[in-house]
Amino acid sequence: MNRQVRMAVVGVGNVGSTHARELALGKVHGAMLAAVCDPHSERRACFGDVPGFTNQSELLAARIADAVIIATPHYAHTPLSIEALSAGMHVLVEKPLAVHKADALRMLTAYERRPNRTQLFAEVLVLRTDPRFVRLRALIQSGELGPLQRIHWTITDCLRTDAYYRSSSWRATWRGEGGGVLLNQCPHNLDIWQWLFGMPTRVHAFCGFGRMHEIAVEDQVTAYLEYSSGTNGVFVASTGEAPGTNTLEVVGDLGRVVVDRHGLKVTRNETSTRELLRAGPVRLPPASAPTEIIPLAHGSHPLTAMIQNFVNAILEGEMLVAPASEGLASVELANAMIYSGITKQTVELPLDPALYAAELARLIESEHSAGRA
Numbered sequence: 001m002n003r004q005v006r007m008a009v010v011g012v013g014n015v016g017s018t019h020a021r022e023l024a025l026g027k028v029h030g031a032m033l034a035a036v037c038d039p040h041s042e043r044r045a046c047f048g049d050v051p052g053f054t055n056q057s058e059l060l061a062a063r064i065a066d067a068v069i070i071a072t073p074h075y076a077h078t079p080l081s082i083e084a085l086s087a088g089m090h091v092l093v094e095k096p097l098a099v100h101k102a103d104a105l106r107m108l109t110a111y112e113r114r115p116n117r118t119q120l121f122a123e124v125l126v127l128r129t130d131p132r133f134v135r136l137r138a139l140i141q142s143g144e145l146g147p148l149q150r151i152h153w154t155i156t157d158c159l160r161t162d163a164y165y166r167s168s169s170w171r172a173t174w175r176g177e178g179g180g181v182l183l184n185q186c187p188h189n190l191d192i193w194q195w196l197f198g199m200p201t202r203v204h205a206f207c208g209f210g211r212m213h214e215i216a217v218e219d220q221v222t223a224y225l226e227y228s229s230g231t232n233g234v235f236v237a238s239t240g241e242a243p244g245t246n247t248l249e250v251v252g253d254l255g256r257v258v259v260d261r262h263g264l265k266v267t268r269n270e271t272s273t274r275e276l277l278r279a280g281p282v283r284l285p286p287a288s289a290p291t292e293i294i295p296l297a298h299g300s301h302p303l304t305a306m307i308q309n310f311v312n313a314i315l316e317g318e319m320l321v322a323p324a325s326e327g328l329a330s331v332e333l334a335n336a337m338i339y340s341g342i343t344k345q346t347v348e349l350p351l352d353p354a355l356y357a358a359e360l361a362r363l364i365e366s367e368h369s370a371g372r373a
Helices: 013-022 043-044 056-062 074-086 100-113 131-142 164-165 186-195 271-280 302-316 324-343 353-372
Strands: 005-010 031-037 065-068 092-093 120-124 150-156 202-209 219-227 234-238 247-252 255-260 264-270 291-295
Touching: 005 013, 005 056, 005 100, 013 031, 013 302, 031 043, 031 056, 043 120, 056 074, 056 092, 065 074, 065 302, 074 092, 074 100, 092 302, 092 324, 100 324, 100 353, 120 302, 120 324, 131 186, 131 255, 131 264, 150 186, 186 234, 186 324, 202 324, 219 324, 324 353
Parallel strands: 005 031, 005 065, 065 092, 092 120, 150 234
Antiparallel strands: 150 247, 202 219, 219 234, 247 255, 255 264, 264 291
């Protein structure tokens, strides 16, 4: 690499400060930390060796960066991304891409209209580099599991206390965050779901809104997902369970895969399940299919790996791991689950973006009125 990408981090709170430190320490090859942007002076002061700005407009006017990483609270992702794209910048945005589908579509439209066709727009979706899910995707796409029959993912290892929700005024509110566990803790999981299995045709979700915390948004979700192929799935998430678990089970015609924190367990059938159902005897002996255990192999820090891929794509044309256009799907899944939980109805996909935007506006107004009262 003969040149470096000058990168600015917009929002240097929890995650943004990590991005900025990795860049400042030179851990991303071909990139340098050119600036930070945050309204809080004490956060900017942590990176006193580089220029600091209170807002992105000032940063863009200074023309000292080629790309921005946006790591602000959720609602700001949309206007900041649109502004940076319109100014000709490469943009890498933290999860979720947007709070709701209509905003995500606005961002993608801005990218389509970008002034420089070489500009890149990506999202930080770290589980796409996780070797467990990379291996599982290969198993599915190779046909080794056969047609998928059932998917079940339980994600309850993201316990959050009341103190956590009180730590910032924007957390766990419709106005500040736009949702709860689905918009904050699970965007990566929802992305991996659609990355592995595609988008369902129907979603029916049961949501607990403030079931275990004094918050307005969802802190517990059980969603049922139906596919046109006949595959069905269950997605369970909670921020109020201890001890928690994070286990994904995928059942296909030719075998089963279980993914947990240790790695993968792959059990392959000697005979197609469908063939067995049609031609098997009246009574079957206990199954004795062999199981392969694939331990988790740790790679580089996932956040650093995502930035490195982004930089490599700018400098060398490497394929993006997570183009922003692919981030739309996880936003839509989260919106559909929340809307189903509120209305207690099955939601057909694709979701009407205007319908959900109107519902979110109603929730924000209701929240505001309750606070005012």
